[in-house]
Amino acid sequence: MLPTKTSTDRQRHCRVPPHGFPRFGSHLATQLSQPAQTARRVDHHGDRNRGSTFVSETDPPYSIADIFTRQLARSFSPGSDNPSPSLPRVREPRYNPARPHHQVVPATMSNIPAVNALITAINFDRFAEIEARHAPDAVFTSFRGPTLRSSVSIADWHREFLRDYADCNYTEIEYIEQDNVVAVRATIEAKGYDWRPFTQRVVEVFELGDAGQVVARRLYGMLRNIELDKAAAASMADAQGYKGGSASATSSTMEKLLAAIATADMDGIKEQTHEKATVIDGVFGVATGVENLVDLIASRPAPSFGTERVTRLLAGEHDALLELAIDPSRPRLAQWFRLVDDKVRVVEAYWMLREIGVNPYENLAGDRHARRAILPI
Numbered sequence: 001m002l003p004t005k006t007s008t009d010r011q012r013h014c015r016v017p018p019h020g021f022p023r024f025g026s027h028l029a030t031q032l033s034q035p036a037q038t039a040r041r042v043d044h045h046g047d048r049n050r051g052s053t054f055v056s057e058t059d060p061p062y063s064i065a066d067i068f069t070r071q072l073a074r075s076f077s078p079g080s081d082n083p084s085p086s087l088p089r090v091r092e093p094r095y096n097p098a099r100p101h102h103q104v105v106p107a108t109m110s111n112i113p114a115v116n117a118l119i120t121a122i123n124f125d126r127f128a129e130i131e132a133r134h135a136p137d138a139v140f141t142s143f144r145g146p147t148l149r150s151s152v153s154i155a156d157w158h159r160e161f162l163r164d165y166a167d168c169n170y171t172e173i174e175y176i177e178q179d180n181v182v183a184v185r186a187t188i189e190a191k192g193y194d195w196r197p198f199t200q201r202v203v204e205v206f207e208l209g210d211a212g213q214v215v216a217r218r219l220y221g222m223l224r225n226i227e228l229d230k231a232a233a234a235s236m237a238d239a240q241g242y243k244g245g246s247a248s249a250t251s252s253t254m255e256k257l258l259a260a261i262a263t264a265d266m267d268g269i270k271e272q273t274h275e276k277a278t279v280i281d282g283v284f285g286v287a288t289g290v291e292n293l294v295d296l297i298a299s300r301p302a303p304s305f306g307t308e309r310v311t312r313l314l315a316g317e318h319d320a321l322l323e324l325a326i327d328p329s330r331p332r333l334a335q336w337f338r339l340v341d342d343k344v345r346v347v348e349a350y351w352m353l354r355e356i357g358v359n360p361y362e363n364l365a366g367d368r369h370a371r372r373a374i375l376p377i
Contacts, residue, residue, distance in 0.1 A: 112175055114212045115182045119170050125162050131155035135213040141331050142219035143202075144361070145354040154217075164361075165190035176316040182206045183314050183321040185336050185348070192362075198224045201282065203334045203350040205312070205323065218323075220334040220350035222282025224362060231288040235278035239338035239345040245318035249342050254313060254320050257344065269294065273344045281349040283358060293347065308332065330355060 114133070121129040134140075134151035141147050144161070148154050162168055168190045176183040184204045191197050200221055207216035228236060253272055260268030270290050278288045279296055287296040306326035314321040320337040332355050338346040353360040 110177060111180060111182050111206070111208045111212070112177060114208060114214075115175075115184060115206050118206075118214065119173070119184070119186075122158060122162070123169055127155045127159060130158050133213060134217075135209055135211075135215045138213070138215055138217065140217045140219075141352070143221040143351065143353040143355075144219075164193060166193070166195065167191050174319065176314045176319055176321055178314045180208050181312070181314060182208070185319075199226075200224045201226060201348070201350070203321070203336055203348075205321070205334070218331050218334070220331070220352060221360070222280075222348075222350055223353075223358075226280070226282050226286075228280065228286065229288075231276070232278045232280060232286050235276060235288065235346050236280075236338075239318075239340055242318055242338075242340045242345075245339060245342065247315045247317060250318060250320050250339055251313070251315035253339060253342050253344070254315060254322070254337065258310065258313075258322075266294070274340060277344055277346065279347045279349065283349070283351055283353075283356070332356065 118130065118133045120126075121133065131151045131154065134154050136151050137149065138151050138154060139147065139149050140154045140157070142157075148157055165188065168188060170184075170186040171189055172185075172187045174185045182205075184206070186202055186204070188200045188202055189197070190200070200223075202219060202221045204220075205216075205218045206214050209215045257269065257272040259265075260272065273290050273293070275290060276288060277290055277293055278286065279293045280286050281296065281300075284300055285296060287293055303326055308324045308326055309328075310322060311325050311328050311331070312321070312323040318339045320339070322335045322337065323331060324333045324335070325331050331352055333352070334350045336348040336350065337344055338348075351358065
């Protein structure tokens with residue numbers, strides 16, 4: 001039979017002081033008339049190594065003001081129905097713990113982990129996961145074409161893509177996130193069907209829904225194996241080494257630059273552009289210097305009908321993405337701007353190659369090796 005505690009044990013282990021709690025009325029005079037307690041150690045629940053309280057014999061007796069303050073603080077505790085008084089609350093250890101008086105607002109979740117999970121699935125040829133991370137009616141536009149409008153067709157597209165891009169690996173990844181849109185700039189390292197390694201610079205724009213699935217996706221690219229000259233490499237190193245800036249300053253610089261371009265204001269363009277700015281265009285070439293940059297951009301062949309319009313502008317701390325198209329349903333060009341001290345340092349142009357009439361497929365089988373007849377000795 002389990003032992004039970006007697007009433008004497010309960011009194012010995014109870015935290016109630018010998019003269020009771022201070023109360024209003026007749027007990028108040030009794031409390032004030034008692035002398036200070038002698039030194040003792042009170043054990044809680046019979047454990048001398050835990051929960052003990054030491055009372056010093058030099059503790060002064062309670063004053064009337066202290067007792068009234070403690071009683072009022074307990075009467076108007078946050079857990080009661082009474083309103084809080086103007087006097088400060090008195091809190092004792094393990095009694096009436098403080099509660100937050102403000103509503104906790106949940107932080108906005110970032111969509112970058114979902115994008116990273118999709119990129120990882122592409123790197124490891126996980127086609128079922130690629131399909132699952134796209135919404136059933138997702139729209140995917142790529143530089144290889146065609147435009148796809150279902151998660152099943154997107155997964156099938158990646159089967160062919162990863163056959164031509166063997167050992168695909170997204171490297172040098174950079175992000176710009178704004179609301180539910182994430183822009184990614186990366187360098188794809190892969191091998192052709194003959195296992196010849198190559199690199200290709202790409203930009204992807206992801207639009208995600210509430211469930212974390214991709215509802216729209218656009219993949220822009222350069223031609224393969226772009227090599228930079230000394231001036232362009234120096235500009236790129238300077239831009240990638242810059243760690244300052246802010247999204248608001250980047251957005252302001254881009255808006256001023258676009259306004260100057262729209263009005264053909266050369267002075268305004270120079271004001272927002274670094275004197276040694278570089279444009280890297282995988283189709284039309286590389287140029288350094290403000291005048292050379294403007295000349296190269298102006299030399300791009302214009303379409304016979306329509307005008308290029310800005311469809312999206314994303315601003316990061318020191319990067320910006322500008323999407324342009326003639327028909328918004330047919331993306332054409334994405335330009336990645338790198339800023340240093342709120343001035344444009346590098347402009348990278350990524351195209352929908354199939355949209356502008358450039359063959360996105362490269363077949364290097366013809367120069368794989370020299371074919372020679374094996375003659376007898």
